[in-house]
Amino acid sequence: MRQFILLTLLFASCGAAENAEAVLYEDISLKVEEYSSEKCLNIAFSEEQEFISSWKKLFYREKNKGEFQTSPIAFKGIHATMYNPNDQKYYAVDSDQGCLVMFDNLADSNGIEKIKTMADLQLIRPHDLVYDTASGFVYMLDAKTATIFRFNSVGQNESYMEISEKGYFRGLAMVDSKLYVTHSTNGIVLEIDNFENAQFTRHISSGKKANHRFGSWEKSGLILNDIEFYNGEWYATNYFDFKTHPDVENINKNKLIRFKDWSDFENGSWTDISYVLPDTLIPYNFCVKDESLFLATFPGGRKWAGGGILKLSTIEN
Numbered sequence: 001m002r003q004f005i006l007l008t009l010l011f012a013s014c015g016a017a018e019n020a021e022a023v024l025y026e027d028i029s030l031k032v033e034e035y036s037s038e039k040c041l042n043i044a045f046s047e048e049q050e051f052i053s054s055w056k057k058l059f060y061r062e063k064n065k066g067e068f069q070t071s072p073i074a075f076k077g078i079h080a081t082m083y084n085p086n087d088q089k090y091y092a093v094d095s096d097q098g099c100l101v102m103f104d105n106l107a108d109s110n111g112i113e114k115i116k117t118m119a120d121l122q123l124i125r126p127h128d129l130v131y132d133t134a135s136g137f138v139y140m141l142d143a144k145t146a147t148i149f150r151f152n153s154v155g156q157n158e159s160y161m162e163i164s165e166k167g168y169f170r171g172l173a174m175v176d177s178k179l180y181v182t183h184s185t186n187g188i189v190l191e192i193d194n195f196e197n198a199q200f201t202r203h204i205s206s207g208k209k210a211n212h213r214f215g216s217w218e219k220s221g222l223i224l225n226d227i228e229f230y231n232g233e234w235y236a237t238n239y240f241d242f243k244t245h246p247d248v249e250n251i252n253k254n255k256l257i258r259f260k261d262w263s264d265f266e267n268g269s270w271t272d273i274s275y276v277l278p279d280t281l282i283p284y285n286f287c288v289k290d291e292s293l294f295l296a297t298f299p300g301g302r303k304w305a306g307g308g309i310l311k312l313s314t315i316e317n
Helices: 262-267
Strands: 004-012 022-026 032-034 043-046 051-056 057-062 078-084 089-094 100-105 112-116 126-132 137-142 147-151 159-162 169-175 178-183 188-194 201-202 224-230 235-238 256-259 280-287 292-297 307-317
Touching: 022 280, 043 078, 043 280, 043 292, 051 078, 078 126, 089 126, 089 178, 126 169, 126 235, 178 224, 188 262, 235 262, 235 280, 235 292
Parallel strands: 004 032, 169 224, 224 280
Antiparallel strands: 004 307, 022 032, 043 051, 051 057, 078 089, 089 100, 100 112, 126 137, 137 147, 147 159, 169 178, 178 188, 188 201, 224 235, 235 256, 280 292, 292 307
């Protein structure tokens, strides 16, 4: 039985009309559709709502219903948003303000709290959030200090794990209650084996050439943004940008990859599916929901047009 990938490009933005797709790319195995045109960093879901984080703006709507609305809450640089069922509050990590923003109502800017310390540590650049449904723990990554915080809700069961490696860390992934962290600059994925004892397994990518926060396959090797496991395969995004390497002939190479297992990742035996992306677009964070894989994208250097949410779904023939 053959499997294909269906990619639906949902450029989700405030005021985007539902199901207003225009086909941008299509062949026997791939289909790319435009939905709207707002660059973004992250999409997340609760049981009833969808959230899109886009630097200074947070978009939201009832799940699959109508247009996205813009929250009136002021942000400087949010990278991820989630709903915490433990305390029934919304959390947004504002990396540029160095805080976790906590609030009750997406449509109301009153009553928000800015959390700047967690487990008695100061937050510097909180960057990603994931929730483990099995344990009820929220995990938050501070990209600058390489610290992972764990808590049920703010002020309840707070603890942290420090990663004893230098570099910049961008993303978290929760797969079957196992936590993974992307060590972006070094092209490494850390699989957390024991949070309390700060024990982890290092998955080192093949072809690493230099450690940078931004790069290209030719000059640096992988510069990981995020990873996710979906329908039997791993997917990974990389921060490859014309802005930092304008002389690279193929900036798209290995920007979006998939692989079966970590031995493939370590040996370079992955499949490059970056051809579905324009050269100017950077794939960022993943989210699995309703048998689909969502991917937030934005234009490199923030000066080109485009960006939005990719929706990937496997189909069988």
